[in-house]
Amino acid sequence: MSAPDREATHANPIDSIEQPVDTLIFARWVLPVTPGCPVLDNHAVAVTNGTIVAVLPADRATNIAAGEVLQLNHQVLMPGLINAHGHAAMTLFRGMADDYPLQTWLNEHIWPAEGKHVSEDFVRDGAGLAMAEMIRSGTTTFSDMYFFPEVTAEVARQCGMRAQLAFPIFDFPSAWGSGPEDYFRKGLALRDEHKHSELINIAFGPHAPYTVGDEALSKVVTLAAELDAHIHIHLHETDHEVEEALRQTGVRPVQRLANLGLLGPKTQCVHVCSLNDEDIETLASHNSHVVHCPESNLKLASGFTPVEKLRATGINLALGTDGAASNNDLDMFGEMRTAAILAKAVAANAAALPDTAALEMATLGGARALGIDHLVGSLEAGKQADIIAVDLSGIAHQPVYTPVSQLVYSQVSHAVRHSWIKGRRVLDNGELTSLDSRDLIERAEHWRSAINGEN
Ligand SMILES: CSC[C@H]1O[C@@H](n2cnc3c(O)ncnc32)[C@H](O)[C@@H]1O
Numbered sequence: 462m463s464a465p466d467r468e469a470t471h472a473n474p475i476d477s478i479e480q481p482v483d484t485l486i487f488a489r490w491v492l493p494v495t496p497g498c499p500v501l502d503n504h505a506v507a508v509t510n511g512t513i514v515a516v517l518p519a520d521r522a523t524n525i526a527a528g529e530v531l532q533l534n535h536q537v538l539m540p541g542l543i544n545a546h547g548h549a550a551m552t553l554f555r556g557m558a559d560d561y562p563l564q565t566w567l568n569e570h571i572w573p574a575e576g577k578h579v580s581e582d583f584v585r586d587g588a589g590l591a592m593a594e595m596i597r598s599g600t601t602t603f604s605d606m607y608f609f610p611e612v613t614a615e616v617a618r619q620c621g622m623r624a625q626l627a628f629p630i631f632d633f634p635s636a637w638g639s640g641p642e643d644y645f646r647k648g649l650a651l652r653d654e655h656k657h658s659e660l661i662n663i664a665f666g667p668h669a670p671y672t673v674g675d676e677a678l679s680k681v682v683t684l685a686a687e688l689d690a691h692i693h694i695h696l697h698e699t700d701h702e703v704e705e706a707l708r709q710t711g712v713r714p715v716q717r718l719a720n721l722g723l724l725g726p727k728t729q730c731v732h733v734c735s736l737n738d739e740d741i742e743t744l745a746s747h748n749s750h751v752v753h754c755p756e757s758n759l760k761l762a763s764g765f766t767p768v769e770k771l772r773a774t775g776i777n778l779a780l781g782t783d784g785a786a787s788n789n790d791l792d793m794f795g796e797m798r799t800a801a802i803l804a805k806a807v808a809a810n811a812a813a814l815p816d817t818a819a820l821e822m823a824t825l826g827g828a829r830a831l832g833i834d835h836l837v838g839s840l841e842a843g844k845q846a847d848i849i850a851v852d853l854s855g856i857a858h859q860p861v862y863t864p865v866s867q868l869v870y871s872q873v874s875h876a877v878r879h880s881w882i883k884g885r886r887v888l889d890n891g892e893l894t895s896l897d898s899r900d901l902i903e904r905a906e907h908w909r910s911a912i913n914g915e916n
Pocket residue numbers: 548567571572575606607608629630666668669695698757783784787
């Protein structure tokens with residue numbers, strides 16, 4: 462963003478709000494993540510019934526009657542972050558199998574461990590731990606693909622997080638089901654159960670082109686079109702994946718998915734590290750979304766998503782952490798930083814992914830990918846109140862030329878103080894309000910010792 466773009470502007474000025482609002486938050490800066498990425502100095506956000514009713518200069522908000530007023534003098538208010546790809550319950554495998562490449566990590570470590578340990582209880586405890594970590598570090602919405610999604614949905618409902626849960630589909634059995642037919646039956650029942658849910662959306666989660674055959678993928682295409690549902694898939698994660706597909710079928714996975722009709726504006730393609738120009742053109746022409754997971758890709762030595770080239774096509778980019786077993790954290794501020802600095806190195810261009818663009822990927826880009834940008838992803842009157850407050854008064858954040866730079870480049874996840882999801886406070890001055898950290902930590906230790914064969 463150029464210097465003039467960073468100057469304060471005034472979003473939707475409102476002269477008076479007649480009705481009392483539920484919550485009125487004054488902040489040193491408001492970052493609405495609207496076009497041009499303005500930084501609003503000394504502004505306020507008014508919230509009623511879980512909805513933002515105004516974003517306005519502080520001096521015009523002082524007469525508004527409110528049930529609760531917060532003065533956040535050194536803080537920046539911004540949209541809650543959207544973690545567009547992960548496997549929440551895999552927190553319980555964090556640090557269990559480090560320093561392996563993807564295929565070894567999955568085939569020799571993770572899949573055997575999942576076969577032995579994944580159960581409803583495992584998913585309940587691991588997903589709870591993940592949600593605690595995500596809320597504390599500023600995430601308000603997450604997209605998940607894991608076994609027992611009905612359990613993850615229940616934990617998300619209890620703690621008030623917004624989520625897209627992509628129910629898993631493989632050609633082979635798992636702890637959650639006996640095969641594709643069983644996965645579709647359970648996943649569709651779950652979708653039905655949540656069809657009126659305000660915060661939870663159920664999507665199709667075919668794991669990857671190398672684990673799901675054409676028959677099940679075609680069924681995903683048919684059902685997703687009928688239900689107007691989203692599709693979430695790992696795709697072109699490594700060169701090996703593409704080379705193997707070429708060796709076995711002569712077709713690149715992106716092209717195979719296009720041929721099957723699986724690529725479209727409701728398809729979220731996760732990773733896409735190994736792409737040629739034709740693949741990029743195919744993704745762009747189908748208006749599919751890319752979910753970039755730079756830290757997992759770096760740690761598993763999977764490859765480098767060509768972010769600059771993808772941006773040049775106008776394709777929508779979202780950001781995800783992937784699971785804690787391959788990242789090893791669920792910190793979306795850290796992910797923004799890695800995405801921004803990695804894109805520069807990959808493209809040999811320091812402007813390949815500027816701070817404002819990384820911020821947009823982690824907010825509005827994620828909302829677009831999940832099809833919820835009419836609800837969240839920016840702070841605007843009429844959108845739901847998914848808001849976080851980050852304290853920039855710490856020594857490592859001085860001086861603040863622009864809060865966007867601090868948020869993206871200076872590691873602020875520990876400085877997230879408050880978080881609201883649809884107006885409900887889920888983080889209050891750094892304390893979780895809907896999850897019990899101590900209990901989650903004890904449960905994680907129980908699982909570590911069970912997985913290590915100690916009890
Ligand atoms: C269908 S449940 C999710 C399934 O995916 C596995 N997984 C985790 N991370 C990755 C990754 O980076 N690429 C491919 N598969 C991954 C996870 O262990 C579950 O088995």
